[in-house]
Amino acid sequence: MNFTVDGKAAYAYTANHDVDPQKRTAVFIHGAGLDHSSFALQSRYFGYHGWNVLAVDLPAHGRSAGPALTSVPAMSDWLLRLLDAAKVSRAALVGHSMGSLIAADCAARHADRVERIALVGTGYPMKVSEAFLGAAQRNEYTAYDMSTIWGHAPQVPLGGNPNPGMWMYGDAQARLERLAPGVLYADLKACNDFALSGSVQCPALFILGRRDVMTPVRAAKQLQDAIPGAKTVLVDYSGHTLMAEAPDATLDALIEFLNSGSGS
């Protein structure tokens, strides 16, 4: 569905449904260099199971106009303006990687707008290596290689894709190649520079892949410790891109978590 935010085109996938004010809303926020389709299966499920879904394309990603935003708080504020445009006052936020930082930031700074947060493939602080940042800043293809290879579990190029006939590395590369120059760098720098302001008090779920090399399980500990009552689901065999590598485990964890709240 197309929206206008700050006078520019903004897009969110809604699973072919209008936003219904009577329903709870789940917002899916993609990671660095990705777009709404990284949550294709999970967002579609909730869209057909009683929820409003808004799987967003952040500015300069997917179908949303640029330029790219350069900090996590700026992305959070943009997201809330998109919720305003969709007439959604309060939502559950599901974020992957960079999107998880946006979800946590929204929950910390705008608690009244956030019902609960699910953080998929996360770490905090989310420091990015100088080699990765530098390659992205120079718009070198190596940055896409790093994102692709480190973004998946080591067995992915040699193992089977749960989605029949698809090649995860090729899909990651194809999506990254659609980015305008500088967008991946803006995303990575935003992750690298982010410092959480305030505390998260809403219910939180961590979904982490045991084979994540981009944000290893241990990288989430500081944030897990900082959120009272946070729950964690560890997914065997999955790397950083849990939505594609372990789509059912990710969806099952989200179903249990999102449906456990009343929305109040």
Add this chain to the structure above:
Amino acid sequence: MAGPKYPGFDTLALHAGQSPDPATGSRAVPIYATTSYVFRDTEHAASLFNMERAGHVYSRISNPTVAVLEERMAALEGGVGAIATASGQAALHLAIATLMGAGSHVVSSGSLYGGSHNLLAYTLKRFGIETTFINPRSLDDWKRAIRPNTRVLFAETLGNPGLDVLDIPGVAAIAHQNKVPLLVDSTFTTPYLLKPFAHGADLVYHSATKFLGGHGIAIGGVLIDSGRFDWEASGKFDTLSAPYSGFHDMDFEEESGTRAFLLRARREGLRDFGACMAPMTAFQILQGIETLHVRMPRHVDSTRKIVHFLAQHGAVAKVIYPELPDHPDFSLCKQLLPNGAGAVFTFEIKGGRSAGKAFIESLRIFSHLANVGDAKSLVIHPATTTHYRMTDEDLKKAGITAGTVRLSIGLEDPQDLMDDLDRALKISQK
């Protein structure tokens, strides 16, 4: 600092798409000879049908053994994914039917396998899809043939049987300027010799019956998408970027972006046309792919020896192989095919049709049949077999004469092959 490393071609050829079977530990790819898959419960069934969960429902749409082949070919070509089909012809039809409907237009190289030419020139025309055939070596011809309703440019990486080397970067640029994709048949080159996506092609298909299998025991095809063509931005592909009433008004591009083409091809093309690959066939073709990187250098090495031998032979008027300096695509071949121009080539025998007949009937090792890319060496006379439906004018455009003989060089001792050819050539001139 060096970046992280991708697995090499040889490793992917052996492993991509399959980890040891979780149920049994089987190292080899298991043959899942099943039509259908038990749902965990009604909720799981509904989610699979509505594409909320990944998995298999019915083997016409997807099958675990076939999926290994698909993922492996996507890995070898560098695409987002692939769909295996009942034959190479089924792959071509699936590509076209996914991209367009009646009222659309194809611009195609005139130098094509006869079956592909027939599909485009006659069969699809009956369903309202027109094709303009052009000289693939003329970029101006490609440009001139494009109409407002053109939806794809199509050619073989090595034209059959004239071995025109397709200028993939040049034709892809023309396609993209006109907001349409370039589809190539890469059967003769395989991903070992050429990766069309790296040069700008958008869609690739193979007759897997040929070098991919290599054993001549299974008919199959595979269609791979690069995921790089932006269907939404093009604005010309309603099948991919407009709501489809045949699947809950799904807009495939909106749903999945880079995966839109394959999603529609699987959810509509395999579902409705049904030209799927059987799991046993996928298993057989996978056995071939596991040695593709070992076989192709040998195919090419033997071909070079035999091309050189024939070029010197007194009974041969001309040898057509892109690595020969007198071939019109010699320079392009060096640029695009540094590892070899494949193992299929043609030559003109002195004495025309009667000499050609005597030659073929005198061969002892070469098998006279309608195929290429086998481990065994093959021979055929295109004008009376693979291309027999083409008019004289179309034959000429495709570089075929009454004396053209096509060879597919296998993995036998190359000296035995040269001896066989030499004996048959001498008999043909009596």
